[in-house]
Amino acid sequence: MTRLVLFAALLLAGCGAADGLQPPPGGKLPVAPVGARATPTPAQLLTPTTQQRPLRNDELLRRSEERRSDDFNLPPQ
Structure with missing residues (x-):
């Protein structure tokens, strides 16, 4: 039973390895x-x-401010 647990732990340890990714032998990178002028590496x-991972805006609201008037916020006619 301990061998099975150890084997499972070794398998899970290698799951997140993304270092040194290469296309398969005979395969090519995407076009x-x-x-674009060149194929990306x-x-x-x-x-x-x-765009895929936007920067986070950590700017805190330091003081309350009243909204300025909206000239286009008209009541219905």
Whole structure:
């Protein structure tokens, strides 16, 4: 039973390894996107852009401010 637990732990330890990813033998990287001048490298493909992972805005509200008047907020006619 302990061998089974140890074997399962070793299998799970290798699940998150993403270091040194290469295309399979005989395989190619994806084609270059439309408009790109060169095919991206594997490191560029694995790095998320700011659109995929937006920056977080940690700016705190320091003081209350009244809203300015909205000239287009008219009552119904």
